[in-house]
Amino acid sequence: MDDEQIRQLIDAVDDAGVAVMAVYGREIAVTQKADDSPLTDADLASHRALVAALESMEPRLPIVSEESAEIDFATRQTWDRYWLIDPLDGTKEFIKRNGEFTLNVALIEKGIPVFGVVHAPALPEGPTTWWGGRDSGAFKRVDGGVVERIRVRQLPDPDRAPWRIVGSRSHGAETFEAFCANLPRHERVSMGSSLKLCLVAEGLADLYPRLAPTCEWDTAAAHAVVTAAGGDVLNAETLEPLRCNQKESYLNPFFIVCGQRDGRWEQALEESLALPAANAQ
Numbered sequence: 548m549d550d551e552q553i554r555q556l557i558d559a560v561d562d563a564g565v566a567v568m569a570v571y572g573r574e575i576a577v578t579q580k581a582d583d584s585p586l587t588d589a590d591l592a593s594h595r596a597l598v599a600a601l602e603s604m605e606p607r608l609p610i611v612s613e614e615s616a617e618i619d620f621a622t623r624q625t626w627d628r629y630w631l632i633d634p635l636d637g638t639k640e641f642i643k644r645n646g647e648f649t650l651n652v653a654l655i656e657k658g659i660p661v662f663g664v665v666h667a668p669a670l671p672e673g674p675t676t677w678w679g680g681r682d683s684g685a686f687k688r689v690d691g692g693v694v695e696r697i698r699v700r701q702l703p704d705p706d707r708a709p710w711r712i713v714g715s716r717s718h719g720a721e722t723f724e725a726f727c728a729n730l731p732r733h734e735r736v737s738m739g740s741s742l743k744l745c746l747v748a749e750g751l752a753d754l755y756p757r758l759a760p761t762c763e764w765d766t767a768a769a770h771a772v773v774t775a776a777g778g779d780v781l782n783a784e785t786l787e788p789l790r791c792n793q794k795e796s797y798l799n800p801f802f803i804v805c806g807q808r809d810g811r812w813e814q815a816l817e818e819s820l821a822l823p824a825a826n827a828q
């Protein structure tokens with residue numbers, strides 16, 4: 548991605564954020580999808596805006612969106628590069644109107660999220676965008692202000708500063724608790740959507756254990772930001788980096804997001820994965 552493409556992409560996600568906020572400002576009609584997850588007009592408005600923008604970009608690449616994902620694996624396997632989007636991540640938080648939802652666009656190359664944009668249009672500090680890629684580093688901009696370079700932090704000595712562990716507001720509380728129970732002194736932060744990965748990318752959280760289901764579109768864009776900021780998104784069983792487009796299903800394995808790589812949490816992960824709740828994926 549060159550600078551002009553990055554600018555175009557960030558503008559496209561900003562514009563889709565405006566479409567989402569138009570729905571946020573009025574009464575939100577919610578329907579249930581086949582898998583029982585909620586869907587609003589905002590998911591669809593954002594999907595349409597992002598797809599139209601990506602289709603106008605060069606080079607033209609295939610697109611997988613949470614709202615248009617029925618593409619068989621045999622076809623997807625032939626793709627070297629494609630866009631993977633979650634038009635509205637944290638739909639439950641959107642409905643609760645707590646601001647913790649995001650728009651997500653990732654560029655996937657040979658299964659690896661190499662560039663990502665995450666946009667949170669309704670945070671108290673103002674509309675916020677994180678982006679990053681393999682060749683460019685990771686950045687954040689709040690409310691159209693200055694662009695700030697971001698970086699993960701080193702896991703502190705817990706006797707001096709507690710580790711900061713971020714978990715979902717709405718999913719996987721049991722396995723999150725089990726993981727935390729095995730850690731040294733720490734504090735817990737609850738957050739909706741891919742904002743959890745952005746907190747790690749910025750060095751505002753140390754670990755995000757996700758020992759509960761997610762899909763590839765939930766994580767890919769923020770995954771690219773985390774790796775560009777010096778962190779990792781690792782399969783919780785193998786500790787190998789997460790990859791997209793390796794199988795028919797879009798489900799991610801359980802994973803852990805960490806800042807600067809450090810083995811001090813591996814024992815806690817092993818112990819929490821041994822629990823029945825974690826094995827019932």
Ligand SMILES: Nc1ncnc2c1ncn2[C@@H]1O[C@H](COP(=O)(O)O)[C@@H](OP(=O)(O)O)[C@H]1O
Nearest residue numbers: 635636637638639715717718739740760761762
């Ligand atoms: N049983 C399940 N299977 C697959 N994905 C799930 C899931 N339960 C939750 N998720 C994913 O978790 C995301 C929300 O995570 P969090 O609780 O951390 O905000 C949802 O994103 P959407 O809001 O885009 O549907 C959804 O994709």
Ligand SMILES: [Mg+2]
Nearest residue numbers: 633636637765
């Ligand atoms: Mg999602």
